[in-house]
Amino acid sequence: MLIKHKGEFLKGFLLFISFLVVLFLMFMPLVNGKNALEASDDLFNSIAKGSANYIPGIKKQADAFKGKALDATIKLKSPEMTQKVTKLLTTAGAQVTPKENELEVKGDLGGVIIAALNDADAMFNNRETEVSSKYGMRGKEALFAWHGAFKEIDKSLKKQKLFKEAKFLDTVIKKGVELGYNFANIVPETASSKAGILAFSLVFYVIYTLWWGIGILMLFEGFGLQMKAGAKKEV
Secondary structure, three states, rough: OOOOOOHHHHHHHHHHHHHHHHHHHHHOOOEEOOOOOHHHHHHHHHHHHHHOOOOHHHHHHHHHHHOEEEEEEEEOOOOHHHHHHHHHHHHOOEEEEEOOEEEEEEEEHHHHHHHHHHHHHHHHOOOOOHHHHHHOHHHHHHHHHHHHHHHHHHHHHHHHHOOOHHHHHHHHHHHHHHHHHHHHOOOOOOHHHHHHHHHHHHHHHHHHHHHHHHHHHHHHHHOOOOOOOOHHHHH
């Protein structure tokens, strides 16, 4: 018979089965219609949001670029995106001229950046109607379009060797537009207000990891398989 130590095998088998049962329950929508992984993701996102708002600081830095001329030729991935970007840029006060498959954009670089940051700030603070009513599109659609436009403008600035402006625009993309997009519709929380559930999550993670490891170890021992140190060979 393959099983040599029935007691160890039984313990390992029970741990193995119970691990799978808990894993199955974790994928069930038992937490406000979401599974445990989605709920924990929302929890950590809400805590991260409470300490990740860089947008006001970037808006202050953007004041230094007011009056800086923006003169760029950009090419978007689709006619739909081109239409959205045109709407955003013209609303921000830029002059947009279609040219074959490209757009010629002229305007105030600082003004355009601040317009995008205002939209990102509104989305970050869950005020989507401010953005959607302005452009006639969902807030995340607008930020996605800003992202596409700025990526193309960044390329144009680098071609013009305007590296200072390009570097700041990259900061605007990563810490402004992307931040507003990723944290939209999430309620911010502090770590102290969720200390209990955070402690439980950490303890559960450690226990659940050991649960699996010990279960497999006991199953192997039940089959008579053991880990032993190799004999030292003298040369």
